[in-house]
Amino acid sequence: MLRNRIGDAFAQIDEQLKQRYDLIFNLVEIARGYMVHERTTLEELANARNAAQTATQTAAQNPVDATALTAMAHAEGALAGILGRFFAIAETYPDLKANQNMMQLSAELTTTENEVAFSQQAFNESVMDFNAEAQSFPAVLFAKLLGFHRAALLQPLEAGAEQKTPVIPL
Template sequence: MEWIILALVAGVIGYGIVIYNGLVALRNRVRNAFSQIDVQLQRRYDLIPNLVETAKGYMAHERETLEAVIAARNRAHSAAQRAAGTSGADAGALGAGAVGELASAEAALGGMLTRFFALAEAYPDLKANQNMAQLQEELASTENRIAFARQAYNDAVMTYNTRREQFPDSIVANSFNFTAAELWQLENAEARQAPRVSFGNR
């Protein structure tokens, strides 16, 4: 009888370890997926100042818009740094509210970039600028990568959150503080579309 009890206890502990390791693997997958977003966002943050600097010589009368683009870029960059800084926290996949704050800042930046490119349409010389064309091409490619990275992140979050809510995984998750991960949610329909970064036919 004593051996049976010990075997049952060992079985329960072993199963608990398997669940724990599975949750750790899924949480790390969420963190890795976020780091892929972060890489692409940093690439875009590096491109935007060059884009604005190139446009300055042609869009002298749009100074307010150019400054607003840089301000939105800086806010998004700061939000990304804060989110990345919480990605190693033991308490959960990412710090509470960090992804939502970043998603909101990114939506605002996307809106400013859309406005910027709409205004830039009125400047033929800027549209013909080779450096501007190359920056636009790089930005468009980066926007596509960001969209794919966001989808991969949300898929990883859904898998992790589902597992941590299922019984008996939920017992281990609650015991070891596996908190829910945040989805990257877009605020409105306009934010669901990447900024258009091409000037029609050149």
């Protein structure tokens, strides 16, 4: 039952991330017409989106696999870093910044990011409940025999650059 809750909780994350990937795809398509000189950034963003989507699909197959969750967190972190750079560059294009579709997609992406964070918290709570139950008596006697192993927590989906203290040039 608790293992099923982990799967259900991950399914919520998966659903939110699918929505996020669709929004990012649409952002890239809108920006493509405005940011003709930023082709490399748009390609990096599209590639990072695809890599994150693949990592999420892999993790969805076994949401208690620590290796898959770590790969997903790294892919999502890379995507977040490139997405941040994309928005910084987009700020230099006034027509793009004023585009109604771009503003709407940006707002939807912000909402989706919040929903991903809430879904991640619910997933981690399910994992903690599962791990606590597997370590309690009498379950601890049978857990390993029945193939139940400690489930991994999902680490924050942040870019490596966001985890470091920013350096402000003088």
